[in-house]
Amino acid sequence: MKQLIKQAVITLARFGNSKQVVLLKVETINNGIIIGAFLNGEFLISNESIKLNNTPLEKIISTKQTYTYPGTIVKSIPFPIYQDSRSDFSCVCLPLLNEENQVIGIVILTQKIGISLSSERLHVVNLLRPLIAAIIETNVTMIELLAERENLLQLSTIDSLTSLYTRRYFETRLQEEFTKVSRHGGVFSLLLIDIDHFKQINDTCGYKEGNRVLQEVAQILTNSIRKEIDIPCRYNGKQFGILLPYTDVDGAYILAERIRRGCEQHLFTTQQGIPFKVTLSIGVAHNIDIAHHEELNDNDHIVVESAPVTEVSKEEVIYRVDVMLNAAKQAGHNQVMVWW
Numbered sequence: 001m002k003q004l005i006k007q008a009v010i011t012l013a014r015f016g017n018s019k020q021v022v023l024l025k026v027e028t029i030n031n032g033i034i035i036g037a038f039l040n041g042e043f044l045i046s047n048e049s050i051k052l053n054n055t056p057l058e059k060i061i062s063t064k065q066t067y068t069y070p071g072t073i074v075k076s077i078p079f080p081i082y083q084d085s086r087s088d089f090s091c092v093c094l095p096l097l098n099e100e101n102q103v104i105g106i107v108i109l110t111q112k113i114g115i116s117l118s119s120e121r122l123h124v125v126n127l128l129r130p131l132i133a134a135i136i137e138t139n140v141t142m143i144e145l146l147a148e149r150e151n152l153l154q155l156s157t158i159d160s161l162t163s164l165y166t167r168r169y170f171e172t173r174l175q176e177e178f179t180k181v182s183r184h185g186g187v188f189s190l191l192l193i194d195i196d197h198f199k200q201i202n203d204t205c206g207y208k209e210g211n212r213v214l215q216e217v218a219q220i221l222t223n224s225i226r227k228e229i230d231i232p233c234r235y236n237g238k239q240f241g242i243l244l245p246y247t248d249v250d251g252a253y254i255l256a257e258r259i260r261r262g263c264e265q266h267l268f269t270t271q272q273g274i275p276f277k278v279t280l281s282i283g284v285a286h287n288i289d290i291a292h293h294e295e296l297n298d299n300d301h302i303v304v305e306s307a308p309v310t311e312v313s314k315e316e317v318i319y320r321v322d323v324m325l326n327a328a329k330q331a332g333h334n335q336v337m338v339w340w
C-alpha cells in the first residue's frame with residue numbers, strides 16, 4: 001500500500017509540475033491524516049493528523065470542487081490558507097471522491113505564485129483522481145478488514161472469561177501435534193481438569209463468584225505451565241484442558257499434581273472476604289502405549305520391563321483422559337488419575 005501511495009504522489013508531482021504534493025485522507029469533517037507526501041524530491045508518510053475546520057479545505061469538502069489558495073507550511077507540509085494571505089506559493093486543492101460521491105481525500109499540489117497549472121496538466125491530474133481515490137479507499141478498507149480479521153481471530157482463539165485458549169483452537173493444536181508425532185515420532189500428554197463441586201460454589205457464592213473462581217483457576221494453570229509451549233484451554237464450562245507437547249506421562253503427572261496442590265493451597269475468598277476451598281480432579285493420558293513385560297530374575301523375583309510400543313490415536317488419548325478424569329471424581333475428587 002505504501003508503494004501505491006508513493007507512486008500516486010510522485011505521479012501527481014510529475015503531471016502536476018509540482019515540487020510538493022500532499023495526499024490527505026479525510027477522516028471526519030474536522031480532521032484529516034497525511035498519508036503520503038512528496039516534498040522536494042523525497043517521499044514521506046507522516047500519518048500526521050491535520051485539523052480541517054476553519055481552513056479552506058472545509059470548502060473543498062463541502063463543495064467537492066477544486067480551488068487554489070495561497071499556501072503556508074503547517075507541520076512541515078504545504079497547506080492552503082485563505083485568499084487574502086500573502087505567500088510565496090499557491091496550493092491547488094483537489095477533492096478525491098469515492099463512488100458514493102463523498103470526499104474521502106484531498107490532493108494538495110503546490111505551484112510557484114504567479115504560475116498556474118495549465119489546463120492540459122490539470123486534465124491529466126483530474127484523470128488520476130479516481131485512481132488515487134480508489135487507492136485511499138482500498139487502504140481504509142484493508143485496515144478495517146485487517147482489524148476485523150484480528151478481532152475475529154482473537155474471538156475464536158481466546159476465551160473471553162479466562163483468557164485461556166478456546167476449545168476450538170485447542171483442538172486445532174491437538175490435531176497438529178498428533179500429525180507431527182505421527183510423522184516424526186515423539187510424545188505428548190493431555191490433562192483434563194475439572195473443578196470439584198462447582199455447583200455448590202455457584203449456589204453458595206453466586207454465579208459471578210463462580211466466574212471469578214474460573215478466572216483464578218485459569219491463572220493457577222497459566223502460572224504452572226511452560227509458557228509458549230503448553231496449550232491451556234477452557235475445554236467447556238468448568239473444565240480445562242492442557243496439551244503438553246514433548247511431555248511423557250511421568251512429566252505430565254508431576255505437573256498435574258503441582259496444579260492440584262496449587263489450587264488446593266490457593267486462598268479463594270468471597271467478595272466479603274470469606275475464605276473457601278476449591279479443589280480439582282485431573283485426568284492424565286499420553287499418546288504412547290507402554291508394554292509391560294514380566295520376567296523372573298536370578299533370585300526368582302518378578303522384574304517388570306516397560307517399553308513404548310505404539311502410538312495411540314488422538315481419539316483414544318481424548319477418551320483415556322476423560323475416563324481418568326471420571327475415575328478421579330469417582331475416587332472422591334481432588335485427585336490425579338493417570339492412564340499409564
Ligand SMILES: Nc1nc2c(ncn2[C@@H]2O[C@H](COP(=O)(O)OP(=O)(O)OP(=O)(O)O)[C@@H](O)[C@H]2O)c(=O)[nH]1
Binds near residue numbers: 329
Ligand atoms: N459460574 C459459572 N458456572 C458454570 C459455568 N459453566 C458451568 N457452570 C456451572 O457448573 C455447575 C456444574 O455442576 P455439576 O455438573 O453438578 O458439577 P459439580 O457441582 O462440579 O460436581 P462434580 O463435577 O461432581 O465435582 C453447574 O452449576 C453449572 O451451572 C460458567 O461458565 N460459570
